[in-house]
Amino acid sequence: MTTISKTTTSKKRTKRTDTGSISASTVDLGGLLTRFAxxxxxxxxxxxxxxxxxxLYTMLAYHLGWVDAxxxxxxxxxxxxxRPTLLLLAAEAAGGDPAVAMPAAASVELLxxxxxxxxxxQDRSEERHGRxxxxxxxxVAQAINAGDAMHAAAARSALRCAETGAPAEVVLEVxxxxxxxxxRLVEGQYSDLEFERRDDVTPDDYLAMVDGKTGALLxxxxxxxxxxxxxxxxxxxxxxxxxxxxxxxxxxxxxLGVWGDQAVTGKPAADDVVKGKRALPxxxxxxxxxxxxAARLRELYNLPTxxxxxxxxxxxxxxxxxxxxxxxxxxRAHLAEALRALDATGARAQGGDELRALARFVVARDR
Amino acid sequence: MTTISKTTTSKKRTKRTDTGSISASTVDLGGLLTRFAxxxxxxxxxxxxxxxxxxLYTMLAYHLGWVDAxxxxxxxxxxxxxRPTLLLLAAEAAGGDPAVAMPAAASVELLxxxxxxxxxxQDRSEERHGRxxxxxxxxVAQAINAGDAMHAAAARSALRCAETGAPAEVVLEVxxxxxxxxxRLVEGQYSDLEFERRDDVTPDDYLAMVDGKTGALLxxxxxxxxxxxxxxxxxxxxxxxxxxxxxxxxxxxxxLGVWGDQAVTGKPAADDVVKGKRALPxxxxxxxxxxxxAARLRELYNLPTxxxxxxxxxxxxxxxxxxxxxxxxxxRAHLAEALRALDATGARAQGGDELRALARFVVARDR
Numbered sequence: 001m002t003t004i005s006k007t008t009t010s011k012k013r014t015k016r017t018d019t020g021s022i023s024a025s026t027v028d029l030g031g032l033l034t035r036f037a038x039x040x041x042x043x044x045x046x047x048x049x050x051x052x053x054x055x056l057y058t059m060l061a062y063h064l065g066w067v068d069a070x071x072x073x074x075x076x077x078x079x080x081x082x083r084p085t086l087l088l089l090a091a092e093a094a095g096g097d098p099a100v101a102m103p104a105a106a107s108v109e110l111l112x113x114x115x116x117x118x119x120x121x122q123d124r125s126e127e128r129h130g131r132x133x134x135x136x137x138x139x140v141a142q143a144i145n146a147g148d149a150m151h152a153a154a155a156r157s158a159l160r161c162a163e164t165g166a167p168a169e170v171v172l173e174v175x176x177x178x179x180x181x182x183x184r185l186v187e188g189q190y191s192d193l194e195f196e197r198r199d200d201v202t203p204d205d206y207l208a209m210v211d212g213k214t215g216a217l218l219x220x221x222x223x224x225x226x227x228x229x230x231x232x233x234x235x236x237x238x239x240x241x242x243x244x245x246x247x248x249x250x251x252x253x254x255x256l257g258v259w260g261d262q263a264v265t266g267k268p269a270a271d272d273v274v275k276g277k278r279a280l281p282x283x284x285x286x287x288x289x290x291x292x293x294a295a296r297l298r299e300l301y302n303l304p305t306x307x308x309x310x311x312x313x314x315x316x317x318x319x320x321x322x323x324x325x326x327x328x329x330x331x332r333a334h335l336a337e338a339l340r341a342l343d344a345t346g347a348r349a350q351g352g353d354e355l356r357a358l359a360r361f362v363v364a365r366d367r
Numbered sequence: 368m369t370t371i372s373k374t375t376t377s378k379k380r381t382k383r384t385d386t387g388s389i390s391a392s393t394v395d396l397g398g399l400l401t402r403f404a405x406x407x408x409x410x411x412x413x414x415x416x417x418x419x420x421x422x423l424y425t426m427l428a429y430h431l432g433w434v435d436a437x438x439x440x441x442x443x444x445x446x447x448x449x450r451p452t453l454l455l456l457a458a459e460a461a462g463g464d465p466a467v468a469m470p471a472a473a474s475v476e477l478l479x480x481x482x483x484x485x486x487x488x489q490d491r492s493e494e495r496h497g498r499x500x501x502x503x504x505x506x507v508a509q510a511i512n513a514g515d516a517m518h519a520a521a522a523r524s525a526l527r528c529a530e531t532g533a534p535a536e537v538v539l540e541v542x543x544x545x546x547x548x549x550x551r552l553v554e555g556q557y558s559d560l561e562f563e564r565r566d567d568v569t570p571d572d573y574l575a576m577v578d579g580k581t582g583a584l585l586x587x588x589x590x591x592x593x594x595x596x597x598x599x600x601x602x603x604x605x606x607x608x609x610x611x612x613x614x615x616x617x618x619x620x621x622x623l624g625v626w627g628d629q630a631v632t633g634k635p636a637a638d639d640v641v642k643g644k645r646a647l648p649x650x651x652x653x654x655x656x657x658x659x660x661a662a663r664l665r666e667l668y669n670l671p672t673x674x675x676x677x678x679x680x681x682x683x684x685x686x687x688x689x690x691x692x693x694x695x696x697x698x699r700a701h702l703a704e705a706l707r708a709l710d711a712t713g714a715r716a717q718g719g720d721e722l723r724a725l726a727r728f729v730v731a732r733d734r
Contacts, residue, residue: 049550056557118515122508141489141560144511148485148518149553155522156546159539168535172526175542179523183416186516190423193508 032354033080036088036098036105040081043106047157048150059134059146060153063117069137077129083221084109086245086358090225090238092351101228103160104174108221110154111178115185115217117147122193154178158224166228174224181220188212195278199298203283207247214253215246226345237344241355244338249362251331254280256365258315259324273311276301285321293317335363399721400447403455403465403472407448410473414524415517426501426513427520430484436504450584451476453612453725454592457605459718463596470527471541471591477521478545479584482552484514489560521545525591533595541591548587555579562645566665570650574614581620582613593712604711608722611705616729618698621647623732625682626691640678640685643668652688660684702730 044064051058051071061067065076084105091101098105119125120133121143127133135143158178162171191209195201222242223235231238257272258281272279282301286294300306300314318324338359347355411431418425418438428434432443451472458468465472486492487500488510494500502510525545529538558576562568589609590602598605624639625648639646649668653661667673667681685691705726714722 054554054557055561056554118511122511140507142557144485144489144514145553145557145560147511147515149550149557151515151518152546152549152553156543156550159543159546162536162539168539169529172529172535172538172542175539176523176526179519179526182519183516183523186512186519187421187423190421190509190512190516193512194422 032358033082033085036085036102037078037081039099039102040084040088040105040109041078043102043157044109047103047106047110047153047160049153056145056149059138059142060150062137063113063134063146063150065131069132081109082358083112083217086218086242086355087221087225089351089355089358090222090231090242091229092225093347093355094226094229094231094234094238094345094351095348096229096231097165098351100161100165101225103157103164104178104224104228107154107158107174107178108181108217108224110150110157111182111185112217114147114150114154115189117143117150119189121147122189151182155182161228170227170232173227177220177224177227181216184212184216188214188216201278201283203280203287206278206280206283207250210250211243211247214250215243218246218249219243229351231345234345237341240341241338241345241359244334244341245359245362248331248334248338248359251280251327251334252363252365255324255327255331257281258318270311270315273314274306276303276306280327281318281323284323284326285318288321288323288326289317293320331363335359399725400449400452403452403469404445404448406466406469407451407455407472407476408445410469410524411476414470414473414477414520414527416520423512423516426505426509427517429504430480430501430513430517432498436499448476449725450479450588453585453609453722454588456718456722456725457589457592457598457609458596459592460714460722461593461596461598461601461605461712461718462715463598464532465718467528467532468592468595470524470531471545471595474521474525474541474545475548475584475588475591477517477524478549478552481514481517481521482556482584484510484517486556488514489556518549522549528595537594537599540594544587544591544594548583551579551583555581555583568645568650570647570654573645573647573650574617577617578610578614581617582610585613585616586610596718598712601712604708607708608705608712608726611701611708612726612729615698615701615705615726618647618694618701619730619732622691622694622698624648625685637678637682640681641673643670643673647694648685648690651690651693652685655688655690655693656684660687698730702726 045066048060048064049057051061055071058067058071061071062069065078066073068074087105087108088098088101092098116128117134120128121135121140125133126136133143134146138146155175155178158175159171161174162168166174188209188211191205192213195205195209219239219242222245223239226232226235226238254272257277257279258270260269260271262269268274272281278301282297285297289297297314297317300310300317303310306314339356342352342355342359412433415427415431416424418428422438425434425438428438429436432445433440435441454472454475455465455468459465483495484501487495488502488507492500493503500510501513505513522542522545525542526538528541529535533541555576555578558572559580562572562576586606586609589612590606593599593602593605621639624644624646625637627636627638629636635641639648645668649664652664656664664681664684667677667684670677673681706723709719709722709726
């Protein structure tokens with residue numbers, strides 16, 4: 001079997017979040033995020049060939065929570081599917097029928113999952129939400145295949161919008177957006193791995209990296225949804241909404257990684273600090289602290305592991321740097337920009353109100 | 368750095384050939400294979416973002432032979448680009464303009480190269496044509512990114528046929544063929560890795576695997592070229608030509624791996640036997656030899672390494688089994704089928720004659 005070596009630096013990187021915690025806190029949002037669950041599930045299953053064609057696809061079905069490692073159907077926990085929901089709401093808010101956009105919604109969800117399968121290999125992460133990941137069961141070589149097949153299935157699904165009623169020219173644009181987004185995802189992942197080896201990463205470098213690694217996909221969801229919904233005339237405004245939303249989402253995610261309430265996030269407290277993840281609060285604090293304290297913070301993050309005292313000291317340093325306040329202000333500013341852009345799209349009530357609620361939730365979810 | 372462990376089984380699999388040897392023997396064919404070299408090169412460079420956008424793309428340019436590992440331009444040896452050439456000739460033979468099909472030709476070449484980058488990781492191969500492969504320079508994690516980016520660039524390139532003059536509906540079909548072909552490639556690679564662990568693989572299992580791993584791409588090249596050239600009415604015939612050509616190509620490749628003339632193939636003599644690759648001659652011989660001799664052949668292939676005496680004995684056993692004759696007959700039968708199908712397409716002289724020459728060469732190239 002192929003295995004990869006582990007190193008102590010393995011936990012220091014930015015993990016793509018699959019937003020498992022999003023709907024935990026409010027009922028309204030839970031309803032919103034399950035509104036399209038059934039047709040989306042049908043479309044996703046349509047996009048992945050069955051294991052009768054090749055047992056390769058058992059790995060994909062496993063990753064998506066449909067089967068166990070032996071290929072037997074399970075009633076798994078579905079992810080919250082924030083990305084396809086954003087896409088479908090944008091299609092509706094732009095004046096279109098979400099059913100036309102359903103194959104594109106499946107496409108972005110599969111693209112996200114392709115990136116998770118390969119990320120887990122690259123990060124040497126053995127578990128995700130308490131479940132073993134593909135490479136830890138089937139080995140690295142086959143997990144590469146699983147991700148590659150998920151990637152191809154994602155690209156293929158987008159093309160199916162031609163069958164649900166979108167004009168061929170629009171479908172070509174959607175397909176190009178999916179491919180371009182994929183390049184951005186991979187660029188982000190490339191930079192994230194590069195940053196592991198550098199000690200001079202600035203908050204701006206970091207934000208450019210996460211813009212690719214996670215922001216690009218959220219922005220692409222919005223743009224594709226709007227395009228399929230007939231919102232091409234306001235494309236710049238839709239894109240601006242998606243970009244600012246993606247940025248706000250990331251910043252909040254990083255704040256939660258240090259200061260999040262375990263009961264809300266569902267992750268261990270101060271998870272990013274425990275793991276030594278060099279995310280935004282850490283990088284901002286380095287810039288803002290006096291040299292001596294910055295050096296101490298760096299030292300704490302360079303330890304192979306951090307005990308409770310080291311975690312508390314690191315959080316204290318970040319607290320005193322003012323990084324949290326600056327980050328939260330930045331997230332709120334991006335939310336305001338996002339909402340302004342959304343207003344400028346002329347979004348309809350249906351879909352539009354829900355997009356507004358979702359955008360506000362993304363930034364408010366630390367409370 | 369991420370590394371992968373090596374095992375003694377690592378060399379026993381089917382390596383995708385990048386057909387570096389194809390044009391070495393005949394001048395006509397050399398000319399044929401370089402006919403589109405310049406516009407294809409331009410299109411390939413257009414399809415890959417520059418390293419100014421992200422240094423991620425240095426890995427892709429390195430793999431394609433454009434730069435050295437430090438990112439400096441080199442005058443590298445280009446591959447023979449059999450796949451895009453087949454696509455462009457099919458477009459021409461179907462009555463179309465190869466220039467319209469150029470982005471699709473770049474797409475299949477990039478798809479092939481995406482699969483090579485990931486194959487090299489999965490096979491733990493450190494070199495290809497005497498040059499270090501991407502993972503052996505940048506590590507496994509970044510090489511996964513390089514392949515993923517090449518895959519996305521391949522998919523995106525196909526969409527550009529809408530800019531060179533193909534109707535949007537046809538471009539959607541081309542894009543779907545690229546994605547479907549990619550699934551077949553990955554299925555083939557999955558089976559190849561699975562076969563490593565099995566001792567009961569039949570020649571039919573094996574041929575089904577290589578149909579996916581290499582045949583599907585050749586067949587897809589023909590189908591896409593014909594479609595873009597306006598040959599949709601004879602689609603089944605074009606597809607049949609591609610399928611039989613792909614099968615003949617693979618069988619000949621496997622025969623050359625055991626009995627090929629080093630001066631023609633450019634690879635070490637009996638390379639597949641030295642490496643213990645369980646290809647068609649081995650599997651056919653197992654089926655045809657008396658039980659005792661079959662057991663001996665299996666034993667020889669199970670050795671961690673094979674010295675000259677073991678290689679000679681294994682070749683002798685395969686010789687006596689009649690595997691070579693059966694394989695060559697099968698390749699000739701597929702060539703005949705391919706040429707019959709090509710005639711049935713009503714291929715024009717321009718492109719058609721060259722496709723015939725290329726098809727014959729594929730089968731005759733062991734002489």
